[in-house]
Amino acid sequence: MAIGPVVLSAVSVVRDERTVLADIDLTLDDRRIAIIGLNGSGKSTLVRLLNGLLLPTSGEVRVGELVTGRDDKRIRRLVGFVFQNPENQIVMPIVADDLRFGARNLGLARAETEARIAAVLAGLGLGRLADRESHSLSGGEKQLVALAAVLVMQPELIIFDEPTTMLDLVNRRRLQQAIDGLEQRAVLVTHDLELAARYQRVIVLHDGRVIKDSGPDEAIASYRDLCDQVVRR
Numbered sequence: 681m682a683i684g685p686v687v688l689s690a691v692s693v694v695r696d697e698r699t700v701l702a703d704i705d706l707t708l709d710d711r712r713i714a715i716i717g718l719n720g721s722g723k724s725t726l727v728r729l730l731n732g733l734l735l736p737t738s739g740e741v742r743v744g745e746l747v748t749g750r751d752d753k754r755i756r757r758l759v760g761f762v763f764q765n766p767e768n769q770i771v772m773p774i775v776a777d778d779l780r781f782g783a784r785n786l787g788l789a790r791a792e793t794e795a796r797i798a799a800v801l802a803g804l805g806l807g808r809l810a811d812r813e814s815h816s817l818s819g820g821e822k823q824l825v826a827l828a829a830v831l832v833m834q835p836e837l838i839i840f841d842e843p844t845t846m847l848d849l850v851n852r853r854r855l856q857q858a859i860d861g862l863e864q865r866a867v868l869v870t871h872d873l874e875l876a877a878r879y880q881r882v883i884v885l886h887d888g889r890v891i892k893d894s895g896p897d898e899a900i901a902s903y904r905d906l907c908d909q910v911v912r913r
């Protein structure tokens with residue numbers, strides 16, 4: 681199934697009586713989209729809406745023909761989510777078993793599961809990690825294994841919430857390359873402006889609103905201006 685655009689219509693999120701996202705209208709259909717903004721601007725909240733991890737207080741989020749809150753099971757198959765902290769995502773003690781876990785939940789046949797796991801690990805250059813104990817991996821390896829677990833499910837869109845925060849420069853590059861090599865569409869929340877600069881569309885959030893939605897140069901310049909203003913205040 682081709683996923684179609686993800687459309688947010690008049691979406692607001694209120695948490696503890698605070699408006700965290702205010703009246704957002706967005707159509708997300710580009711191949712690569714980065715979302716940047718200050719701490720607390722609403723980036724994680726926004727991306728959690730995209731696969732129904734969080735439901736809007738008002739408004740609607742559509743994934744193609746599907747609507748979050750109504751079609752979440754189908755949406756989760758189409759939209760994968762790589763969390764900031766891979767510790768929250770890796771559940772099994774052995775790496776390959778962790779990758780099998782999600783595939784089993786999809787009800788895939790054993791041979792299909794094994795073929796997908798081998799292909800994904802090879803594609804990310806992680807074949808040597810298959811039999812390792814998950815807890816023994818480095819932070820960077822864990823981040824890539826968390827991505828591998830999502831890829832085994834073959835989603836059509838992958839959300840990354842600050843995937844490079846815990847990575848050194850080498851692993852950041854590896855993850856960048858892994859993302860560049862993905863066939864799937866990707867939406868990525870990041871404070872890493874070098875990473876954001878690689879994406880064709882960059883959305884800047886501030887106080888729960890979209891203040892810029894453009895190509896990377898313009899968006900990053902406006903984010904820098906915003907930071908200057910906030911620091912001078």
Ligand SMILES: Nc1ncnc2c1ncn2[C@@H]1O[C@H](COP(=O)(O)OP(=O)(O)OP(=O)(O)O)[C@@H](O)[C@H]1O
Binds near residue numbers: 696723725
């Ligand atoms: N469960 C919650 N209950 C109450 N407030 C929340 C909750 N989750 C998030 N918030 C608030 O919503 C605002 C936006 O949070 P969010 O995590 O979306 O920001 P962010 O842009 O991803 O920030 P960061 O860059 O620091 O990760 C913050 O002020 C946060 O305190």
